[in-house]
Amino acid sequence: MDQQDWKLCIEKGKHILEANSEDFPIKINVYRFTCRCNREEGNIATAIEECNEVLKFDNSDVETLLQRAETYMADEEYDLAIADYEQILEWDSTNTDAQTGKDQAKRAKELIGKRDYYKILGVRRNANKREIIKAYRKMAQKWHPDNFKDEKEKKKLRRNSLISQLPKKF
Numbered sequence: 001m002d003q004q005d006w007k008l009c010i011e012k013g014k015h016i017l018e019a020n021s022e023d024f025p026i027k028i029n030v031y032r033f034t035c036r037c038n039r040e041e042g043n044i045a046t047a048i049e050e051c052n053e054v055l056k057f058d059n060s061d062v063e064t065l066l067q068r069a070e071t072y073m074a075d076e077e078y079d080l081a082i083a084d085y086e087q088i089l090e091w092d093s094t095n096t097d098a099q100t101g102k103d104q105a106k107r108a109k110e111l112i113g114k115r116d117y118y119k120i121l122g123v124r125r126n127a128n129k130r131e132i133i134k135a136y137r138k139m140a141q142k143w144h145p146d147n148f149k150d151e152k153e154k155k156k157l158r159r160n161s162l163i164s165q166l167p168k169k170f
Contacts (some may be wrong), residue, residue, distance in 0.1 A: 011035035
């Protein structure tokens with residue numbers, strides 16, 4: 001699915017909720033779907049709220065727990081994601097999605113201390129190539145040495161620049 005499909009999913013979910021605001025089972029099913037749609041669209045806080053609504057009704061919903069864990073991963077909340085994955089594995093130790101997700105969350109948590117190029121560029125980890133290149137060019141233009149006239153400013157730039165932390169070629 002592409003980005004327009006996720007937006008359409010969210011819009012349809014809103015319309016269904018408006019039309020069936022009293023029908024609780026329908027609301028729960030809509031929240032199940034819009035949780036993923038909002039995560040894919042980048043609306044992390046909304047996605048977590050919607051997953052939590054489903055889990056209030058049925059706290060053993062494995063699919064929703066997986067969705068919430070993946071949403072926590074997208075938000076770089078690795079401890080919360082690991083907790084959700086472990087909860088799933090308590091119920092079903094053969095769930096490969098939960099095991100894979102837990103392993104990925106643990107690896108990502110270990111990498112937190114290392115240099116994070118995504119954070120330096122100010123983009124999300126799931127940013128596409130176009131967004132990354134755009135952010136890189138914007139930062140390169142902002143920190144270009146020609147923007148700093150005197151020699152003192154240039155030395156300070158070389159020492160403190162975020163751009164110096166990035167690889168030379170992208």
